[in-house]
Amino acid sequence: MDFAPSEDHRMVRRIAREFAEKEVAPHIREHDEAGYFDRRYLDRMGELGLLGLCLPDKYGGGGLDYISLAVASEELERVDTSLRVVLSVHIGLASLGILQWGTEEQKSRYLPDLATGKRVGxxxxxxxxxxxxxxxxxxxxxxxxxxxxxxxxxxxxxxxxxxxxxxxxxxxxxxxxxxxxxxxxxxxxxxxxxxxxxxxxxxxxxxxxxxxxxxxxxxxxxxxxxxxxEGFKIAMSCLDNGRFTVAAGATGLIQACIEACVRYATERRTFGVPIGEHQLVQRMIAHMVRDVEACRLLVYRAGWLKNRGERNTRETALAKWYATTASFEAAANAVQIHGAYGYSNEYPVERFLRNSKGAVIYEGSREILEIMIGQYALGLRQDRPLRRSLPGWPFEEDGRQG
Ligand SMILES: Cc1cc2nc3c(=O)[nH]c(=O)nc-3n(C[C@H](O)[C@H](O)[C@H](O)COP(=O)(O)OP(=O)(O)OC[C@H]3O[C@@H](n4cnc5c(N)ncnc54)[C@H](O)[C@@H]3O)c2cc1C
Missing domain, CATH: 2.40.110.10 (Butyryl-CoA Dehydrogenase, subunit A, domain 2)
Structure with a gap:
């Protein structure tokens, strides 16, 4: 077992974080309030290589592994969920679906433009x-x-x-x-x-x-x-990849809650001390820390299975179920810690709470995933090998070594 991030993972984290913090964070409150989708962010994500990062070099992608996709998803959602949704849909659901199931002609026709963001999936x-x-x-x-x-x-x-x-x-x-x-x-x-x-x-x-x-x-x-x-099987296999990015993004949202709460709990004072000195506030932050660590382990394990080219429906469903319910709870507690200020958009935590709710519904609702995990445990559900599996990493075609 190796918990150390690779050079590639560090690089992806740095690129995604710098983009999100410097280019998006200063405008996000305004865009969220106006319901405005800024197309320029998509173009920038394409320029930075984020839209094709785990597609093979052969199709114009970055040739990186699937954990890189998790790292990017985590960092983007740390600033705003709408950025991570782009990765979930464009890479997780659409591009990887074509990579897994497409003919060579379909892959050569669509993936190079998807990898650069010239086309959006x-x-x-x-x-x-x-x-x-x-x-x-x-x-x-x-x-x-x-x-x-x-x-x-x-x-x-x-x-x-x-x-x-x-x-x-x-x-x-x-x-x-x-x-x-x-x-x-x-x-x-x-x-x-x-x-x-x-x-x-x-x-x-x-x-x-x-x-x-x-x-x-x-x-x-x-x-x-x-x-x-084969459409049902294709849809479900695409969801294995979409859910993976949703789970990673939810991890980033919990991380954002921790950072916002630690900052606020150090500044805000009640009864003569910073609120972070009250044990019930510490407990809410401790739960967030527990969950962010647990989510990373679940997400990276699912990514490790993807890298090995192994079926990961169960592990990805578990990661998505756990991470999205945990991020919803973390965001609700982040609003609680901010008191009345948390109830306005003066602080980002109310946006985190609204954003976190969607992920408990889409790409397999909490109930559907819970049923799946129960069925696996009871032996009522088993995964058989698919006719086409997602290529493991390193990708064979480009000769790149991991
Ligand atoms: C922001 C957002 C983005 C989305 N993006 C996409 C997208 O890009 N592509 C796409 O195809 N879809 C997308 N969706 C749709 C999403 O995948 C669906 O909302 C989701 O599958 C749930 O379906 P539904 O809303 O019809 O709820 P329903 O299926 O009607 O379910 C309603 C409620 O009943 C529960 N329920 C249903 N069946 C059972 C059961 N058997 N046992 C127990 N409880 C059950 C559900 O968990 C839920 O709580 C998006 C949704 C949102 C909110």
Whole structure:
């Protein structure tokens, strides 16, 4: 067991932290208040190599390991969740989905632009009547010669109004239930595609979330990802990577709560002493410290399994469940420690609380993950090897050694 971060991990942490602290933190309160998504941050993340950091060199990525993705997610969410959401969706859900399931032609066509941020990726699974219950999807895809014709509506899609390349899940055979769902790579420019933004969100207000409609949207048959009927498995394997980044981000949010609370508890005085000298305040901070350390161990272990090219659905689900519930609790306690000041946006902790709630709902709600972990424990759920696995690290194609 080696707990030491590599040179690459240190470098990624430094780059992500400097970007988030220097370029985003000074404006985040204003952007959050206005519900403004600043497109320039995406471009900067592309320039800094953050949008392709764990894609193989061969496809224009940074060739780094999956723990680097966790480190970047942690550092970005330490400043604001909306930054980490970009990594979750663009890398975790979309790019790694294409890397795992794409043909060589699809990977060569899409990954180089995704790796640099020239194209932005998104993931369209949820619909107005289908969230946790994926089999309830209503979107359909009908083969017509060399194309599929897609119809349906996707909602609560991160980056819906920003992205260019969408993984979309639709039924090619409704009667076959889960086994009748297929996955497609859909480009914004395909005829019949339109998107819109959702306003009035509780959190992630500096990020973009929206809906898109597919109305007789014609998708070349060559954009089917995997085989017909493999869509459910593809969606779940993408979630293994998305959830990993959500768990890492939640760890960064707890870290931000600790830093804000230690600062405030040292300055604010009641009954003649700094509030940090009261044991009940110390307890809330101690819980945050316990959880940030536990989350890192869970997240990095899931990343270690990814590096080895091993199935990690259970470990990633456990990390995401634990980290997101812990970060919600940490943020609620961070507001508590700040008293009335914590209840206004004069301090960042109220934003942390609003942002932390979303992660308990998306990419597998708390309840769905809890059920999964219970089922694993009882032997009611087992993971079989997938037809295509996420490449382990070091990536073979580019000859890079870890
Ligand atoms: C900010 C944000 C960003 C998002 N980004 C994306 C995205 O990029 N792409 C995408 O496809 N989706 C995205 N989503 C959607 C998200 O994945 C869904 O909200 C999530 O899957 C839950 O589905 P739902 O909201 O329909 O809730 P439902 O599935 O209707 O569940 C409602 C409640 O019932 C509980 N519940 C449901 N089934 C059970 C059960 N069997 N046992 C016990 N409890 C149960 C749930 O845990 C939840 O508490 C996003 C959501 C948010 C809030």
């Amino acid at each position: 998104a993931f369209g699974l949820t619909e107005p009547n289908a969230g946790s219950d994926v089999a309830a999807l209503e979107a359909t895809a009908v083969r017509d010669g060399g194309e599929y014709v897609l119809n349906g509506e996707k909602t609560w899609i991160s980056l819906a109004d920003v992205a260019d390349t969408f993984l979309v899940f639709a039924y090619t055979d409704k009667k076959a239930r889960h086994r009748g769902i297929s996955a497609f790579i859909v480009e914004r420019g395909f005829p019949g595609f339109s998107s819109s933004s959702i306003h009035g969100k509780m959190g992630v207000r500096a990020g973009n979330t929206g809906s898109f409609v597919l109305q007789d949207c014609r998708v070349p048959a060559s954009n089917l990802l995997g085989e017909e009927g």
